[in-house]
Structures are given as C-alpha cells and as structure tokens.
Amino acid sequence: MNTVPKSGVAHEAQALKIRRRRFNVSLLLGGTTIIFWLIVALVGPMVAPHAPGQVVDLDVFSPASSALPLGSDYLGRDVLSRMLIASRFTVSIALLATLLAATVGVFCGLLAASSGWIDAIFSKLFDTLSAVPSLMFGLVVIGSLGASIPVLIGTLATVYSPGAFRTSRALARNIAVLDFVTVARARGETLSYIVLREILPNLVGPLAADFGLRFVFVTLLLSGLSFLGLGVQPPNADLGALVRENIAGLGFGAAAVLVPTFAIASLTIGMNMVIDAVSGGRRAGGRR
C-alpha cells in the first residue's frame, strides 16, 4: 500500500487531459472573445481611423461602406473609431473596478472569517452597502460627485465589493474549520500565515470564477449607467453610451446601435463561458 499504482496516476492524468478537451469548446469560444476585446481595448484607439468626436459624414446612420466600415452614427461620426475608443473605456473601467472590488472584498472577507469581532463589523458594513439598490447608489454618487472616470471606478467597486466579501467570507469560513487549519493553529502559526498559506490557496478556483462573474455585473452596471448618461462623458464614450446616443437608429437597423449592443453581449457571454469552463473543470476534478 506504500506505492501508488502507476496506472492510476497515468489514468488520472489522461482523464484530466480529456476533461480539458471537453471544456475546450466553451473555453475556446469564450477565451477568444475575451482576448479579442482585451486586444481591442489595448491597441484599438491607436489604429482608429478618426478622432472619436470628429464628424466625418454628412449623412447620419449611414450604412457600412469602404470608407466607414461600420457606418456613421447619429451625428455622422465614424462608428468604428467610436467603438474602438468605447471598448477601451468599458473594458478598462470594468476591469479596474472589478479588481478593486475583489481585492477589497476578499481581503475583508478573509479577515472577517478569521476573527469574530472584525466579522461583526465588516458584515454589518457590507450588508448595509448591499441593501442600497446599485443603480440608485450609482445615480446618487455620480450625481453629486460628477461623472469622472475615477468616480465611476470607485462607485462600481463599492457596489460590487459586498458580493466579493460575502463569497470569500463564506468560503474561508468553511475552510477555517477544517483540521489542517487547526493543526496550523496548534503549531502556533500567525494569523497571516494561516490565512494566506493555508486558507487562500483553497479559494483560488471559486474566487476566480467569482471574479469573472463580478466583471460581468460591473460591465452591465457600467453600461446601464452610461445608458442613463452618467457614464463616460462626451466626446469620449463607452459601449453603453454608444447604445444610448444611437438608440434612434434602432428603427433603421443601424450598425451604430447594434454593434455596441453585440459588443456588450459578447463580452459578458464570453466571460460567462470562460467561468463555466474553468469552474466546471475544477468541480469535476475535485469530485473524483
């Protein structure tokens, strides 16, 4: 019984490989979409043919042509250029806000899971926050502080940190009662060692999935705020703002309104597919 049967290990490795392949379709589609939007956000504005505020066409909602591949918008601006700049705003604001929300939430969640009175304070605080309707909260904060990008990021992060807090706290509390944590405590390890080395490594998978999900929520809320005119301000725009300003083109089936709509959809659905593939694979791996 001292030697692990070789065949078992080999079999496991093979099973893992196949499992990966099964999740490939979803992972491939979602991953490609996400990478595509990341590249667009990174290099898009550099290759944009026109400035975002420049009126290049006398016709509004003109159809696609060789000069304007996605046509023109409600003011006769180049939709492609505006899409490229809007993608950068949406992706980077959402990413930064999610990172901020996740960092604050996970940090506070781990702290709360390991100490009683900290838990009491943080839980009440975050509960209060999540009791406020998110869109309402955004409207009030942005209405009073003005719609600058740092305010947007801060608002989105504030709205979504309670979720990250709840998730990480719940996960960490489950892990914290396991015997290996007790062993570490009995050894006299410091709180930071226990949290960072014993508990956190077991949360990476679920927290990554949570991060992805939160990114989707943030993207949608950002688009929603922009749709209400509280997002990125003109002449710049994000995807939500593009939808709002070109909403009149919906009747004509103008690319100016459809393309940003599909962009939001593909970004969020792509992220969802990646999460499903990654967390599903983990779950199957954990069960064996």
Add this chain to the structure above:
Amino acid sequence: MTLSGDPLVRLAGLEISVRDAQGQDKIIVRDISLEVQPGEVLALIGESGSGKTTIALSMLGYTRGACRISGGTVEVAGHRLDGLPEARLRGLRGRVVSYVAQSAAAAFNPMLPIMRQVIEPALVHGLMTREVAEDKARGLFRALALPRPDTVGDRYPHQVSGGQLQRLMAAMALITDPALVIFDEPTTALDVTTQIEVLKAFKAVVRDLGTTAVYVSHDLAVVAQIADRICVLRDGMVQEQGRVEEILFLPRQDYTRALVAAAAARVPAAPMPDLPRDAGDPPLIQMRDVVAGYGGVDAQGNPQVRILGGVSFAIERGKVLGVIGESGSGKSTLARVVAGLHAPASGRVNLDGYTLEGEIRHRDKEQLRRIQLVFQNADTALNPAVSVGEAIGRPLTFFHALRGTDRKAEVVRLLDLVRLPAALAGRLPGELSGGQKQRVNLARALAARPDLLLCDEVTSALDPVVAEAVLDLLIDLRRELGLAYMFITHDIGIVRAIADEVMVLYGGVPVELASHEALEGPLHHPYTRLLMASVPELRPGWLEAANSAFSCGSSAGAGHAAGCRFFQRCAISRPGLCDVLDPAVHVGAGQTIACHLGFDGLQAAPRIAQGAIPA
C-alpha cells in the same frame, strides 16, 4: 451450503461499470455470481472500494452516479432487475427489496414525525391503510426492542438516539414485509455499546420474521454474529464465499486470511523499558482537575456546558496513555485542552512540571513543538492545496529553521520513517490513498520532533488491514523515537495493544485509570466492563452469549447533578447512594476506580456486572 429450492436472489456474472469524464467505461465490479436462499443472511465484506455497496445496491436495481449494470443478470424474488425501467423499479423498491442505510440520521427527514416516515413505504405502495400500517409499525418497534414502542413514532428524528434511529429505519424497511432487506453498514457509525443493542434487535427481528437479508459491512466480527454466509470482496471481485465458520476458521484465500488476522485481537506490543529518569523528575505531561466546557464560567469555575469534569492524569516520557469512551465522553476535548486549542475553565496542565497556559497564543514555541496533534481524518487534516513535501517541511522551517536542501533531506528522512517513498514529496494529498495520507499526517507531526503525540482516533477512519499497518508503525515509532502518546480511541482492542495505561472516560469524568496489567485483571468499573463486553468477538454465537444487563442509554455529558454519571445505565447501582453522591475514588494495585461500590463491592457483584442476569 445446500441449494434447496430456488434462491431468492441470484446474481449471475454481474458487471458494473462507471463512465468516466472521457466517456469511457471502466469496470468496477466484475463477474459477480452469488445466490441468497430464502431466510438466509448473506454478508458482503471488504474494504472501501471493494464494491460491496455497489453490489448490494444492484439488488435494488440501483446504481450510483455514472455507474450502470453493464453485464450479467440481477434476479430478486423472481424479478429481473437489470435493465428494468425506472417506473417498474419504483414499484419494487420498498416493497420487494428495501434498504437500511449507514446513517439513519441522514436518512430521516428531520421535519416529519418518525411514524409518518416509517409507514410511508406501505402507504406509497398502497399495501395497507394508515391504521393497519401504524399498528404494524408499533409491533415492529416492539420486536426491535425500542423503548416506549407505542409513542416513539410520535417523536421527531432528533428526539431519539442514534442507535434507536437505526432500529427505526429497520422498521421502515420491514413494514412492507419485503422479500429482501439490504443492510448497508448499519452499525458502523455507532458506539460499541449501542452497536450491540442494535445488532441484537436486528438479529432477533431477522430470525423471527424469517427475513432474507444482505448485510454489507467491513467488520468481520459484526458479520460473524448476524450472517449465515459470508462473501469476501476485493477490487470488485469475489474472493471467497462460504459459511461463516468456513471463512473465519478455514479461510482459503490470502486476502481472507489477512482480513481475519486484522479482525482478531492483537497481541499487545512488548512493553517499553522505562526511560532513565531521576526519581524527582516530574512526568512529561500532567493534568490536574481539569474542567472544560462551553459557555460562561460561574463563580466555582464551572462552565455552563461541562464537557470535562475534573480530569487528572500523568504521562511519563515514552509512555502511552490510552483514552477510551463513547462519543460525547469528552475524549477529543481532552486532547484539545492539552494542545491548547481549548482553554480549560479550571485546573492545570503541566509540561515537565511547568504549568502550560490554556491558550496557544500564550504558550511559547518550544512548548508547542513538544506536543503535536494527529487528527483522525487525514482527508481534512492535510491541506488539499499543499504538497506532501511542503506540509511536512513547514514544521521543519517553523520549529527548526530548516531551509533548502537540509529541509528536503529531512522531509525524505521523515517520509522514510513513516515507510513512504521519497517520491511522494511532490504529490498533493488528493493523489494519495487513505493509509498514505494518515502516514503523511503522522510525518508532519513527527517533523516537529515532539515528546508527546496526541493521537485522536488515528486509525478509526481506515480499513482494518490498513489500520493494522498504521498501528504497527506507531508502535515502531515509539520504540525508535521514545515518543509518548496520548492515544484516544473508542476501540478497546487497540488500547490493549498499545497502551501502558488506560483511562476510561464516561460523561467527561474518568471512571477508571488502569495500568496495562490491571486492565487484563478481573476488577473493573461497571462501565469499563460494559465496554469490554460490547466489543464483538470473532466467533459466531458471541452475540447471544453477550447478555448485557445494561440498558441502552446515551452518555450523560452535561449537567452538574451530583451522583455517579453512569447511574442510569449501571446494573449494580445502589439507588439512594449512587444517584446522590459523587463516587469516591478507590485506589488499587495499578488501578483507580471511581465507583461507590469500591473494589470489594465490585468483587462481590462480578457476575451481575458481567451480565449473567438478563435484562
């Protein structure tokens, strides 16, 4: 065995395979052919992963998860179950074949009264009216020796004890007079003292009703009491089949022999020579009048919920103290108090004569190093995200500041010490077997180079053959390293094999403290006797002979009421004395007993205590 008439159950060439993630079938049970005659009890025995439950479930036409019956036939009472559609199977389950699961607590719905759940199978199949079913259930409760059979059905599952719930579940299985009952490890989760009551009830009911049963277990001694025939399984294949006596006394296969050997009473390990010490040296660890529990502490130093009530003992260097008692007796809390995980409400724990602080954060690193804790369940005691090498290496860095190649070399040495190959250092716990995990668990504790190991049921979760090997390892390690153990277990056989001294806990109070020699002697606290008498022996007929005179109650842990805690269950108690006054402690040769009767009184009533007078 003579095959008279048609068998009730016939499995022929049964093969069950599981579909893994890549969609390929892997055979987990192959070529199982067995028969059960009407009125016969067949035991399926084997270690975890041997396929015993899988085979038993196939007799319900049921397979778990991604499993399916991929070959052979399953025939029960004239019905072909393999390939039968789910709707038809539903009509048979609970009526023709019924099932008693291992955990009755998980099988009952906590929101419904017991009676409603017990008669449900009869109502679902439309076999009888509610009134008739309830009458029948009460009859079964009586047959299963349940206390207050007429009213127990009105209670909710949490209001009865685990042993009672297990019997109630048997009543649920028997209410429809099924042709076949499958018992799936029904007593494994119970204390020995409860197990014996449940086994007796099962045996009586099976005999009286002439029930045909398949009894799944890993415990050969239990099976020997209840089964007519035994089928030994390993890796999904039948190793050996035969009558109980044949398997126990004339095993043909090597594996069966190993199983029988593992189930037999162990030869006690050679006693350790006393380590050289000065006469005035304090013991390695000493506990004095420790009271521990939960909730606020009152003026007398008593917590609201008392788990341990005044425990004192000492362990010398290199000695082994065995701690036994049933669940809820405070065994694990005792270990937690020593380890500093649970601060005592009053009393002291001394290490080498110096009083230890109650809480870890007030103890110094050297004190923490010298006492190491080994948990029962290696699955949760090892961090699944941390490699074996890192898990063992961390205490080396933490206590001994070892890093780099020194640390690696020490990890390899420790792995070797617990008889594991060095290559395992890079593995994650999820890739190891149960026995390997427990060895890694042990190696991690040894890495601190402790003087005292607190072993909390370290072999309970392992298969018998593997547990045996781990126990041997512990005995070897003790010889090699001069370690002292506090060995917590519910298994008196293990304590006999390894301990120099034994403490018997009941309701958080030590009722007996005996040296190894005294434990083999004739005089014991009535509870110790009960424990000893409850361990099944590896011979048929033991159950009938073991006529315990003790009622089956639950351990009374809490409460401040004066008097002997064992009073309620004691057959030789003296009302008016035992239930009023705390028992005095009597000291004999290598033995102390907390009983009002004292040694003389116990000697005068040994036959009663042994249970010669029926209940």
